[in-house]
Amino acid sequence: MKKVSVILIALLMAATTVITAFAAGINDSEQAVLDELKKSITVNGVEMVWPDAYVNQAENFFNTIDMTEDQKTQIISIYKEGTDYFLSTGASNIPNATVAQRRQLFDILTKIMNVVDGTASYNKSAGDVSLLDKNGTVLLDVVPVLVEKSSGKAVDSDGKQIDTGVIKTTGANVNYTAIIIVSAAVAVILAGGLFFVLKKKKA
Amino acid sequence: MSGHEHKSRHRHKHRHKKSSGLNFIILPIIFFCATYLIIYFTLSPIFSPVINEARLLFSDSKKDYSKKDDFNNIFVPIEENPESVPVVTKKDGKQYVDNESVVFPRYGDCFGQLIMEDCDIDCKLFFGDDSLALRNGAGMYNGSFIPGYGGTTLVGGHNSTYFNGLKNAEAGQKVLIKTSYGNFTYTVTGTDVKKYNDPTAYDLSSSDKSLLVMYTCYPFDELGLTSSRFFVYAELTDGVMINREEAEE
Numbered sequence: 001m002k003k004v005s006v007i008l009i010a011l012l013m014a015a016t017t018v019i020t021a022f023a024a025g026i027n028d029s030e031q032a033v034l035d036e037l038k039k040s041i042t043v044n045g046v047e048m049v050w051p052d053a054y055v056n057q058a059e060n061f062f063n064t065i066d067m068t069e070d071q072k073t074q075i076i077s078i079y080k081e082g083t084d085y086f087l088s089t090g091a092s093n094i095p096n097a098t099v100a101q102r103r104q105l106f107d108i109l110t111k112i113m114n115v116v117d118g119t120a121s122y123n124k125s126a127g128d129v130s131l132l133d134k135n136g137t138v139l140l141d142v143v144p145v146l147v148e149k150s151s152g153k154a155v156d157s158d159g160k161q162i163d164t165g166v167i168k169t170t171g172a173n174v175n176y177t178a179i180i181i182v183s184a185a186v187a188v189i190l191a192g193g194l195f196f197v198l199k200k201k202k203a
Numbered sequence: 204m205s206g207h208e209h210k211s212r213h214r215h216k217h218r219h220k221k222s223s224g225l226n227f228i229i230l231p232i233i234f235f236c237a238t239y240l241i242i243y244f245t246l247s248p249i250f251s252p253v254i255n256e257a258r259l260l261f262s263d264s265k266k267d268y269s270k271k272d273d274f275n276n277i278f279v280p281i282e283e284n285p286e287s288v289p290v291v292t293k294k295d296g297k298q299y300v301d302n303e304s305v306v307f308p309r310y311g312d313c314f315g316q317l318i319m320e321d322c323d324i325d326c327k328l329f330f331g332d333d334s335l336a337l338r339n340g341a342g343m344y345n346g347s348f349i350p351g352y353g354g355t356t357l358v359g360g361h362n363s364t365y366f367n368g369l370k371n372a373e374a375g376q377k378v379l380i381k382t383s384y385g386n387f388t389y390t391v392t393g394t395d396v397k398k399y400n401d402p403t404a405y406d407l408s409s410s411d412k413s414l415l416v417m418y419t420c421y422p423f424d425e426l427g428l429t430s431s432r433f434f435v436y437a438e439l440t441d442g443v444m445i446n447r448e449e450a451e452e
Contacts, residue, residue: 025302025448052407053346056354060345063307138310138331141345152402166344166407167399168332170359170366171420171429185241189234196230 029072030062036076040149041083044092048146051154051164057140061131065116074115082108094144095156105144128165141165274335276313277306278327279383288384291446299446300351305384310345315382317341317358322368324360328380332359341365341417347407350380350387351445355407355414362433366419372435378415387442389415395434396421404434413439
């Protein structure tokens with residue numbers, strides 16, 4: 001009986017040390033990942049970084065989880081794999097990489113998200129990538145693009161500025177597709193009505 | 204005219220009358236219903252914010268922020284019992300909100316209320332600025348920080364609804380953001396009109412300064428897409444900051 005009690009107590013103690021309670025704030029592992037994300041990389045002679053807004057999104061997400069040392073090691077390792085791969089492509093920025101190269105980068109991103117039980121999703125129409133938790137809730141939403149460290153701007157291969165999606169459309173919430181559909185439908189109805197009236201008059 | 208011909212003409216006339224009645228009653232009804240349904244289903248997303256705003260204006264009932272809509276609401280006003288928020292005193296002698304007591308919002312959560320009395324703005328504040336958030340209030344960009352965390356809080360809202368009042372913003376006016384972990388008062392320092400992709404319009408790099416940047420499409424009341432935004436800049440003048448350091452175990 002005494003032996004059983006000792007084993008039970010030992011198991012209980014082991015369990016309490018293994019299960020870490022969620023702690024708000026940024027822990028050392030999370031800070032290490034944030035530091036890695038803030039590091040610049042030199043692409044074709046230009047120092048490039050992730051936009052501040054993206055690193056902030058990661059920080060906000062880390063405030064809702066408690067990253068372990070093991071998760072940190074895995075994430076940084078996969079992240080470095082992604083950085084090395086991107087540099088090997090020779091592209092000046094992520095949007096300028098080929099479709100196959102971007103797909104490869106997306107797969108690496110998915111691997112990172114799998115470490116924290118999440119996934120990644122690409123929205124083709126908006127051109128942004130959403131990082132989601134296992135329930136499908138958005139954790140981060142980014143346009144995959146690096147910005148120049150000096151100016152905070154990103155340009156495509158034609159020198160045109162790429163929007164990082166920080167500022168949203170806050171106009172009168174106009175849905176142009178809806179307006180076109182309604183206009184077309186009304187035109188068809190009016191034409192149909194007119195045709196009917198003319199036909200009647202002729203008859 | 205034979206009797207047979209007369210009968211046939213009478214039948215034809217009767218059928219024609221019947222057919223005219225059908226055309227002049229049934230067809231307009233079908234046209235009306237079809238047009239109404241098409242307009243209703245396609246334009247209702249456009250008019251719903253205006254209708255919601257009208258309801259807000261003409262309603263004399265007190266706002267009930269505990270009621271859940273199709274979004275997650277984690278906002279519980281604390282004005283009646285501010286002592287309920289636990290604070291910690293740090294080495295600098297200042298009090299901070301204990302971060303253990305703060306429920307950090309997730310994307311899409313309604314986590315506060317934004318009030319700017321001088322501009323007649325009083326709306327829900329969401330974490331994230333997708334269309335659902337902007338349809339129901341103001342949306343905080345999730346790449347900026349929640350009030351009290353430090354750094355910049357970037358909030359957008361539609362110029363036709365919740366942020367239409369920003370056109371009256373002037374330096375010196377107050378903006379109150381209520382959250383479940385504290386109330387924060389900001390003072391407007393200035394306004395500006397800039398392009399939506401102008402990175403100088405806001406600074407999201409980590410900083411000890413607590414700033415609030417609100418924006419909406421410009422010109423105001425213009426239907427359609429516009430590349431300009433009206434920015435209102437404010438800085439925190441009252442509120443207990445969150446302790447950003449993780450509690451030691």
